[in-house]
Amino acid sequence: MNLKLVTILGGTLALTGAIAVLVFWILGRGEAAGERSAEQFASALVHGDAGRAPDGGAPYVQGVRDYYEGVRGARVLDVRRQRKTTRMGRNKRTRSNLVAEVHVDTGRGPAVLELVFRDRSLVGKGASIKAVHELLPRDVRDDSLSDAQFVALAKAFQHRDRPANNLDLSGRMVRIPDSIRTLPQRVRRLTVPQPAPSPQLRKAYRQMRCVKRAKGDVEKLARCVS
Numbered sequence: 001m002n003l004k005l006v007t008i009l010g011g012t013l014a015l016t017g018a019i020a021v022l023v024f025w026i027l028g029r030g031e032a033a034g035e036r037s038a039e040q041f042a043s044a045l046v047h048g049d050a051g052r053a054p055d056g057g058a059p060y061v062q063g064v065r066d067y068y069e070g071v072r073g074a075r076v077l078d079v080r081r082q083r084k085t086t087r088m089g090r091n092k093r094t095r096s097n098l099v100a101e102v103h104v105d106t107g108r109g110p111a112v113l114e115l116v117f118r119d120r121s122l123v124g125k126g127a128s129i130k131a132v133h134e135l136l137p138r139d140v141r142d143d144s145l146s147d148a149q150f151v152a153l154a155k156a157f158q159h160r161d162r163p164a165n166n167l168d169l170s171g172r173m174v175r176i177p178d179s180i181r182t183l184p185q186r187v188r189r190l191t192v193p194q195p196a197p198s199p200q201l202r203k204a205y206r207q208m209r210c211v212k213r214a215k216g217d218v219e220k221l222a223r224c225v226s
Contacts, residue, residue: 010184033096034117035079037127039117045104056118063171064132068165069107077101077112077144093204094190098127101135101144109156110149111164112140132170134163 037054041061042050047108048071050061065071079100100115112135117127139155157163197205208223215222 012226022056031079033127034100034115035076036099038076038079038102038115039115041129042076042102042104045071045074045102045147053125054190057115057132059171060129060169061171064104064113066171067108067168068104068111071104071106073105075103077103079213101140103145103149108160109155111160112137112144112153113169131166133166134169136163139149161196 030120037057040052040054041057044050044057044061045064048061050058050064053061081096082099083096097119098117100117102113102115104111104113113132114135115129116131118130137150137157140150140153196214210224211221214224
């Protein structure tokens with residue numbers, strides 16, 4: 001075989017191998033950064049300290065605690081890359097995001113939150129949180145929780161009625177407590193007693209009604225003011 005061709009093939013294989021190693025190194029470093037950030041976020045939730053949260057996570061600390069009426073415990077269940085395909089006309093675009101699942105024990109029962117990280121942050125020291133939302137119980141990995149924990153999760157989710165979205169947990173929404181939401185829609189209004197009108201006011205009302213009935217008749221208008 002031509003020595004030049006062998007050299008070219010060898011160089012190509014070496015370059016391909018180096019690129020593959022670099023990609024796996026970046027992905028592995030990204031998952032490690034995501035796990036660190038998820039652990040920091042879980043700690044911040046339990047302690048109610050936004051200063052413990054990773055980059056991008058501080059607003060969500062108070063938002064999650066307000067929405068779920070406090071957080072007693074939190075632990076990271078999983079950190080992985082999630083592939084998502086979007087269609088634009090006839091073209092498909094597939095991209096992957098690094099996500100983490102965090103199980104939280106709250107005042108409104110257990111829930112599983114999904115943290116979505118910014119891709120551009122994965123090669124840095126830590127993963128920056130882009131969004132936080134609640135997962136449906138059916139979307140939680142089967143091996144993440146015990147049967148009893150899944151039952152408790154499903155019951156709490158049913159009571160909350162819907163999963164919390166990113167806006168709910170962002171700290172920008174004012175959540176209505178369950179104790180208020182369960183009140184009847186029609187609440188009887190308080191009756192405020194009105195003071196009795198003075199004699200002068202009653203006379204003015206009578207004259208106004210008289211003028212309306214007169215409809216421009218001069219004689220009737222004269223009687224209204226007599």
